[in-house]
Amino acid sequence: MATTDDVRLGEEPVVTRDASCLLALLEAIDDEGWDGVSARALLRFAREQIARPLAVDAGLRGAAAAQAEATAWQAMWMSMTKPALRRAQSPWGILWQTARRAVLAEVVAARYGTEPRRAWSLRRSTDGSDPMPIPISLDVLVDGGWEPTSVDGRAFEHALPDLTRVAVGALVAAGWAPELAARVVDAVIELPHPSNDPRSGALGWRRMARQFGLPPWQARRLCVALRGSSDWRGLFACVLADGPRAADSLPMRAALRATKVHRHRSPALAARLAELGGADRPQAEAA
Structure with missing residues (x-):
């Protein structure tokens, strides 16, 4: 688990999906900026361990998967800059939900061949089925960002x-x-x-x-x-x-x-x- 002292030593920290690690990294980023080692480690983890698996689990492949991954990654990055994330009881869960919403938007946009807002409007006027399969394996639920509401x-x-x-x-x-x-x-x-x-x-x-x-x-x-x-x-x-x-x-x-x-x-x-x-x-x- 990363601590504030660990992530200030100049070596890229190991990122784990628990609230204390995320908060320590964000505190280090306050000092280092978003071009420092802590930001690189956190953003790479978010992309490889959250955004990419969500895009694949949604059934996207090729360019569509890459686009969804990039969109989800950007959405998580924006969420990381907001003070509310640091006050949240389950910050990793918030990032996962943010990424999932972004991937869903790309799934719907790809299905209807238009930009996400227009695609959602078209979807609501049809059958209303969920465009993203329910993740039913435990490794997808847990590794995909599920965590208890407790910070313990x-x-x-x-x-x-x-x-x-x-x-x-x-x-x-x-x-x-x-x-x-x-x-x-x-x-x-x-x-x-x-x-x-x-x-x-x-x-x-x-x-x-x-x-x-x-x-x-x-x-x-x-x-x-x-x-x-x-x-x-x-x-x-x-x-x-x-x-x-x-x-x-x-x-x-x-x-x-x-x-x-x-x-x-x-x-x-x-x-x-x-x-x-x-x-x-x-x-x-x-x-």
Whole structure:
């Protein structure tokens, strides 16, 4: 972790995604200016570790990805110059949101072939679908800039263990044995990002089926229920975004029940129907 003294020694500091490091770098930049070593390290980190992954995760490639990356990087730079960032409880989260908005603007502009403001207007007049896929893997959520609202770094260290505990508890409540539930959660957390294989939103379920002796349909539903799909947030993303209470919501309980009974609907469909209030009755009858 960089400190104020570290970043004034003339050597380029190591940047880590915690609030104290960011604040120390900004304080050093006050003395060095934006052409100093601290600014170079921070801006390069912002571009390579936040702007670039967001552009790629949005599905952009080539010139469009480069343009989105540059726009997001510039937006973060502007945000770094504002005093409000230093008072924020989660400054890295603010930078990530700033970059994501900039990338979204480029996605919409590329889709409609016009400047971002006009493109947003055209999008609102159509179907209103989200132009950027929901990042559903843990490495995208965490490495992409997600951090706890607390400035206490220990909260971040405990985020994934807490997520594991909540996910295991949710599977047990859905009828899974505790030991198997824990093994399933650990296995799904370690799966690679689904964007590496556009054919499946539950990459790795075949391997998990063999590993745990599960029917293929059940392994696939577990992956979808926990990690989500390209158009539906799974348990992991919901808990990271909304806290442990997300595991006890009616849609999520319906999704997890679908991992136990073959004739139930898929987790995503079960969750959507539960949101409309129509999932429990037909699935209860099917059981």
